[in-house]
Amino acid sequence: MTDTRSPLAPAGFPALPAIAGVTPRIARAHYKSWDRCDLTFITLDEGTAIAGVTTQSQCPSPEVEWCRDALPLGKARALVVNAGNSNAFTGHRGRAAVEAIAARTAGHLGCQPSDIFIASTGVIGVPLPIDKAEAGLDAAFAAAPCSWEEAAATIMTTDTFAKAAATKAIIGDRTVHLIGIIKGSGMIAPDMATMLGFIFTDAAVEPALLQGMLSAANGKSFSCITVDSDTSTSDTVLAFATGKAGNAPLATMDDEGAEAFHAALSDLCLQLAHLVVRDGEGASKFIEIAVEGATSDKSAHTIALSIANSPLVKTAIAGEDANWGRVVMAIGKAGEPAERDQLAIRFGTTQVAEGGLAVEGYDEAPVSAHLKGSEIEIGVNLNLGSGRATVWTCDLTHGYIAINADYRS
Amino acid sequence: MTDTRSPLAPAGFPALPAIAGVTPRIARAHYKSWDRCDLTFITLDEGTAIAGVTTQSQCPSPEVEWCRDALPLGKARALVVNAGNSNAFTGHRGRAAVEAIAARTAGHLGCQPSDIFIASTGVIGVPLPIDKAEAGLDAAFAAAPCSWEEAAATIMTTDTFAKAAATKAIIGDRTVHLIGIIKGSGMIAPDMATMLGFIFTDAAVEPALLQGMLSAANGKSFSCITVDSDTSTSDTVLAFATGKAGNAPLATMDDEGAEAFHAALSDLCLQLAHLVVRDGEGASKFIEIAVEGATSDKSAHTIALSIANSPLVKTAIAGEDANWGRVVMAIGKAGEPAERDQLAIRFGTTQVAEGGLAVEGYDEAPVSAHLKGSEIEIGVNLNLGSGRATVWTCDLTHGYIAINADYRS
Structure with missing residues (x-):
């Protein structure tokens, strides 16, 4: 629908470091007639901690409900993102689709369904077709790893540019890296657009602390942007920490490096939030x-x-x-x-x-x-x-x- | 700015009955370079009761503050409406203009300044020029009475049509009439547009009861319309009851005819509120x-x-x-x-x-x-x-x- 890159977009996609323990792949589930990949599958090594914030909408999608249920367990093995169909307001059929994606992915990885996090963005009111999701997943399982730019492009709906940012911090004698990809540019017709953000770091951070830091960062970033005052039924930001950097795991804000990591996470969230505003529908300022x-x-x-x-x-x-x-x-x-x-x-x-x-x-x-x-x-x-x-x-x-x-x- | 009548406008200006005890006049104060009248002066016979509701804005205009101070006294002898300058956010200079208008009008009529009600609509941040207001008032004092259509057109800013409605009710053996004029079509640039509504009836109604009825009617009409979610610093609705119909004055809702009058007032407010929506900026539905x-x-x-x-x-x-x-x-x-x-x-x-x-x-x-x-x-x-x-x-x-x-x- 929007072929023109936003005039407020940055010059190009940023250079992102690899994050140990995180592997992105993409595939075509053919949710729409788009000639592009629309399913993103990101595996996370065992031991990955997770935190998340989700929409305040009273009418959330089943994906949001699934993530909310799984978040308190604090661990993740994969993320699946569907673009082109938000699966929102689809009743029991939408819930069945989410359960099917979790089950198939968990079977592939040999983990619990609750280790699988799922987000969908696109048209509302149409149940996500389970056959397309499963075929897309199978293709993703077999695909070679992709670049972060490809992953960032695959989660887009009518965004006009792929969005990502990176920061780093020093924890003890280790430098840890944080990267994030995000999509969203208002609520886009005829789809329900959505802000979906995913953050990956090789730092070792306990889930409870990661959640506290993400919630605080959210309050100064994603909660401080608005394109048109409208709130999606699917807004989701998830942060995954693989621990592969080998730092002494952060458990409280008093731990050495915790403040630095929190600052880097907050900076990353703010950069990502600004990118969404820079792709606001029709924005010129x-x-x-x-x-x-x-x-x-x-x-x-x-x-x-x-x-x-x-x-x-x-x-x-x-x-x-x-x-x-x-x-x-x-x-x-x-x-x-x-x-x-x-x-x-x-x-x-x-x-x-x-x-x-x-x-x-x-x-x-x-x-x-x-x-x-x-x-x-x-x-x-x-x-x-x-x-x-x-x-x-x-x-x-x-x-x-x-x-x-x-x-x- | 908007030369085209809204496609949602009614076919024409309605036929309005004269209201005994109410006399409208118009004049040119030249607040802007418009080639039109911009000052409306409406006299009210002695014994006229008043009620009013004003903007919820935390930054109201001095006119709104003036009306709020005078409303509890319950009586009115004149209404002055300035179009082309809202006088809002003008500090002590704006307050001085309001006081000057009230003093000059009270001097002309031989009443108290607090008997004079004032409303202004138009550009914000520019103090209403006292010399123009006074010259305009003098012209209005000397003018012949005008029609309601002329008065409704004179309070307009960038409205695309003059707005009015009428209802009636039976109180005891008397038929009482209610008419209203209103302006507003969203918040219009480069002026601050405003919703100003004025209701006149020949019924005899005690001020406290009139206030209760108007507040209730407002809750089901003016408070239930929105063009763009923006709230003016000057929104004002005033209701004047001259008592000239000769009915037994209504003092409580138990009085004969009070329900009928309340219903007629509510209907009038709803008609007027809908007219504002029908002139919403750019509205096609x-x-x-x-x-x-x-x-x-x-x-x-x-x-x-x-x-x-x-x-x-x-x-x-x-x-x-x-x-x-x-x-x-x-x-x-x-x-x-x-x-x-x-x-x-x-x-x-x-x-x-x-x-x-x-x-x-x-x-x-x-x-x-x-x-x-x-x-x-x-x-x-x-x-x-x-x-x-x-x-x-x-x-x-x-x-x-x-x-x-x-x-x-």
Whole structure:
């Protein structure tokens, strides 16, 4: 549907290190009539720890329910990702498909079905065809290992570019590596798009600590991005730690290297989250919204998302218009403590409003120059407390409407 | 900016009865370079009761603050509405303009400044020029009375048609009349658009009862419409009751005719609210979303608004696509109790999903036919309880982006 690479995409796919204990393979399950691979199969050596975060939707897919049930066991041997069919809202038939994939993969690897993690993305309401899934799995089992770029491309639906990032950390005398692949660009028609992110590291980390670190990192990254305020039924981020780097396993935040690893994981999550925004449907501007001076961090986060999700703010940025009145509006509607006469707002580095009105001698020229760029910053100071939050979004353009309305299914 | 009458507009302006004790006048204050009247001045005979509801924004305009302060006194002698400048986010200079308007009008009428109600709509962040307001008022004081159609047109900003409605009720042996004018069509660039609604009746109603009735009616009408989820800093609905019909004044809901009057007021509010949706920016479809079976009415309302505000649902309707998966998504993200496997969804009168999956033998043809019309119905049954709510919205089209992004200020 979208043949054009997003104008906000990075120049190319990054160089990723191999992660010991992780082997990706891809195959064609023919879920759609696409001429491309659509099934990703990633094996993990024994001893791999897992952590995960999933959608807050009250109507999750059976894949999400499967992962939620398996996550507390803390171990993983494989990941299977289907692209082209989300299997969401398919009742007992969808659950049967998930169980069949887990059983077949566990049989192949000689492990428990609960060691198999599964994610699907694509059209909603159509049960994932079990025969296609099984044939695809068999092809993947027999396939040669593939590159990370191939794996990142295979989990895509209507993303316009393959997304990945890498970081590293030092734990004791070992350098550990972290890589991640991700897909998502809003909720894409006629499919239900979904954010699926998968992180792999050779570090040895106990599952409980990995979960704590991932949840914290999620709160500062994936939970801080929005393309169109819509939440998929299938959103999933999983982190796998094989332990092959040979570091002394991290079990608590007091362990040597734990802070460094947490920082590297957080950085990776943020890089991956930004890539999703950079592929936002129809996006022409990457927008950072930083709120400070709120009564709490949570309040700052709510206000920042209210600005980020406002169609009027997003269209103003698309129009390169320094319409700070719309920012005031979005702050006002957030339902959080705000004092009109203490508000300060900046675009880029230029203060536009302070103390409840436009700054004396306001010069729009530097603001207009900032808005002509593709990286936009909006800063808000509520001057009420020390709460702060930063979120990222993209603008709302004709491209979004074209992708989501200009078709007949 | 928008020269084309909304395709969802009614055929013409309705016939409105005169309301004894109410006299509208219009004038040119030249707030913008428009070649039209932009100041509406409506006098109310002594003894007129007032009630009102105002924006929930944490950053309201000084006009809203003025009205909030005056409303508890329960009486009114005049309404002044400025179009072209909302006077919002203008600090002490904005407050001075409101005080000047109230003082000059009270001086003209020989009443208290607190008897004067004021509303403004238009650009944000620019203090309303006091000299223009005063000159405009003087012109209005000297003007001949105007028609309701002229008054309804004068409060418009970028609305594409003048909006009004009328109802009546029998109280004892008297027939009382209610009329209303309203403006608003989303939040319109480069102005901050606003919903301003004014209701006039010749019924005699005590202010406290009128307030209770208006608040209840608001909860089923103005609070149930959304164009783009954005909330103005200036939204205001005021109801004025002159008492000239000579009915025995209504003081409690037990009084004869109180139920009938409440029903007429509620009907009027709903008609006015629908007119705003029918002028939604870029709207090509009027959408009713009815949720039942929720755990409470409030929960149903939250879920209905989550569907109504979802850009993906709104673009699907614009594309005439029977994408019920997006409705599931919007239900799931609402954060309210919902059981995926008990959900039922209909488009028009056709059931599309039941018990958590597509209905057996689902035929898309009648749904597609329904979606080709301009009046769309989405029904959701959560099958959890008896909570219900209905909201109204419009679709999200290229027209919305064109109005809000395709300009430079």
